[in-house]
Amino acid sequence: MKTIIKAPPRRKPQSAGATTNRPGNPATGKRLPYGLADCVIFLAIAIPLLIAMCATGRPGA
Known part of the structure; x- marks a missing residue:
């Protein structure tokens, strides 16, 4: 029986505009x-x- 080695899933590269805009101050x-x-x-x-x-x-419990 052959051993199946699964590769990790490939992630799509994100463009610079698709990144999440987070505020500088988290509060x-x-x-x-x-x-x-x-x-x-x-x-x-x-x-x-x-x-x-x-x-x-x-008491003492």
């Missing part, structure tokens, strides 16, 4: 996904919940 055009109010609401819920879970947990 350009990005904004924070959450606002200050969202962060405050999250902390207002998460901190008491974390304290409650620690207070009701079994």
Whole structure:
């Protein structure tokens, strides 16, 4: 039985105009996904919940 050796796929050469134009600064055009109010609401819920879970947990578990 013959061994079939497959060559890696050939890639088409890209022209200079087809390259992706990326901004010089990667942070350009990005904004924070959450606002200050969202962060405050999250902390207002998460901190008491974390304290409650620690207070009701079994010691040594």
